[in-house]
Amino acid sequence: MVTLQQLRFLVAIADELNFTRAAELCHVSQPTLSAGLRDLEARLGVRLVERTSRSVLMTEIGAETAARGRTLLDGARQIEAAAAAHLNPEEGDLKLGAIPTIGPYFLPRAVPAIRQAYPGLRLFLREEMTESLLEGIESGRLDLGLIALPFDTGRLACMPLFEDGYHLATPAGEPMAEALGSLELLLLERGHCLQRHALQAIPDREFRRNASFEATSLPTLVAMVGEGLGMTLLPDLAVRTGVASGHNVKLTALPDACPRQVALVWRRTSARTATLRDIGEVLRRMWRGTSPRPPVVEALPVARARTGAVGHGTGTWSGPDRSSVEQSDPGS
Numbered sequence: 001m002v003t004l005q006q007l008r009f010l011v012a013i014a015d016e017l018n019f020t021r022a023a024e025l026c027h028v029s030q031p032t033l034s035a036g037l038r039d040l041e042a043r044l045g046v047r048l049v050e051r052t053s054r055s056v057l058m059t060e061i062g063a064e065t066a067a068r069g070r071t072l073l074d075g076a077r078q079i080e081a082a083a084a085a086h087l088n089p090e091e092g093d094l095k096l097g098a099i100p101t102i103g104p105y106f107l108p109r110a111v112p113a114i115r116q117a118y119p120g121l122r123l124f125l126r127e128e129m130t131e132s133l134l135e136g137i138e139s140g141r142l143d144l145g146l147i148a149l150p151f152d153t154g155r156l157a158c159m160p161l162f163e164d165g166y167h168l169a170t171p172a173g174e175p176m177a178e179a180l181g182s183l184e185l186l187l188l189e190r191g192h193c194l195q196r197h198a199l200q201a202i203p204d205r206e207f208r209r210n211a212s213f214e215a216t217s218l219p220t221l222v223a224m225v226g227e228g229l230g231m232t233l234l235p236d237l238a239v240r241t242g243v244a245s246g247h248n249v250k251l252t253a254l255p256d257a258c259p260r261q262v263a264l265v266w267r268r269t270s271a272r273t274a275t276l277r278d279i280g281e282v283l284r285r286m287w288r289g290t291s292p293r294p295p296v297v298e299a300l301p302v303a304r305a306r307t308g309a310v311g312h313g314t315g316t317w318s319g320p321d322r323s324s325v326e327q328s329d330p331g332s
Contacts, residue, residue: 002080004076006040007069009033014066017056041047078140082271089272091120097133097145098125100263101188101218105241113286114279140237144266144276156265157273159280164286165259167239168252169222170231176252186221186230212279218243227250235260 012022013033024032041048046064058066086094098107103125111123126133126142130151136142137156147153149160170179215221221232226247232249234243236259244251265279266273 002040002043003097005072005135006036006043009036010048010062010066011070011073013056014058014063015036017058018052019056023046033192035073036249049203064248074141086271088120089267092116092120092122093124094272095124095126095142097128097142098129098134099130099145099147101235102146102148102237103127105235105237106262108241109286110146110283113282116276117282118279134265137265138315140267142281143270144264144271147263147265149263153265155268157276159264159277161262161264161280161284163259164262165236166254166257167234168231168254169225169234169249170252171225171228171249172248174228174248174250183231186215186224186232188215188218189223222247222249232233237262 008026009022009028012025013019016022016025019030019033023030026033026035037049044065046061047059048057048065050057054206073087081093104127107125111125113122114121126136128136132141133145133147134153134156138154148164149158170176170183171190215224215292218234218238222234222244224230224231226249233254239251264283266276272277
C-alpha cells in the first residue's frame with residue numbers, strides 16, 4: 001500500500017526538483033528520502049523521477065502521481081484539522097479569506113479583535129475574488145470568508161455584518177455639475193463584485209461608463225480620478241480608512257444609494273459553526289464600537305435601489321439593514 005509518507009516525499013521532490021531541499025522540507029535525511037522514493041517506484045512499478053548528476057526531472061507519470069498525491073495529502077490534513085476543531089474549536093488554524101475591496105480596509109481592525117477574543121486561534125489570511133473565495137470555502141481550502149452582498153452564496157451559511165454605502169469621487173477642482181456632465185465612470189475590472197454593486201447602487205443616474213479602462217484596485221481608481229481622468233464610486237469602508245488620502249479628489253456622500261452589505265460566510269457542516277458565528281458577532285460589535293463616520297463634503301441625493309428579496313441560502317437581500325439576521329435555511 002502506498003503511504004502518505006511516500007507521497008509526501010514525492011510531492012516535495014516535484015516542488016523542489018532537488019533532493020537536498022526536498023529532504024529538508026520533509027525533515028528527513030537525503031538517504032531516507034531516496035529510499036522512500038525507491039519504495040514508492042517499486043510499489044507502483046514505474047519510474048517517477050529522472051535523476052542525473054546535474055538535474056532532477058519528473059516523468060509524466062511522476063508529475064501526475066505527485067498531483068494526485070498532493071490532493072490526498074491535503075485531504076489528510078483536512079481530516080486532522082477537522083478532528084482538532086471538533087475537540088477544541090477555539091484553537092488551531094483558521095483560514096480566513098476576504099475579497100480585495102474588503103480585506104485591506106477591514107482586516108487590520110478585524111484580526112486584532114478576533115485574536116483578542118480567541119487567542120488560541122492561529123489566523124491565516126487570503127485575499128481572493130468572490131467566486132474563488134466561495135469555492136475555497138466549499139472545498140475546505142478556507143474556513144470562512146468576508147464577502148459583499150448581494151451575491152449568491154449557494155449552500156454556505158451567510159451572516160450579514162454591516163451595511164457599506166458609497167461616496168462619489170470626482171476631481172477636486174471640478175464642480176459637481178460639470179463632473180457629472182462631462183466625466184466617465186471608472187470601475188474595477190470584471191470579476192470584482194463591486195463593479196456590479198456600484199452600478200446597482202444608483203440606478204436612477206445614467207453614468208457614462210469608461211469601457212476602455214478597468215482598474216485592478218481601488219487605489220488605482222482614486223489615482224485616475226485625482227488626475228482628472230474620470231470619476232468613480234468608492235465604498236464607505238475604503239473611504240473611512242483613507243483610500244483617497246493624499247489624492248486630489250473630492251468625496252461626495254451618496255446617503256440614499258443602495259449599500260452593499262459585508263457578510264461572513266462558512267460551510268454549514270463545519271465543526272466550528274458555533275465559533276464562526278461568535279466570530280461574526282465579535283466583528284459586528286467591533287464595527288459598531290469603533291467605526292468613525294466617513295468624511296462628507298456634500299451629499300448627492302439618489303433614489304435607493306432595490307434588489308431581490310432574501311432567498312434561501314443565498315446572499316441576496318433588500319430593504320433595511322438585516323445585519324441581525326443569519327440565513328440558516330439550506331439552499332440550492
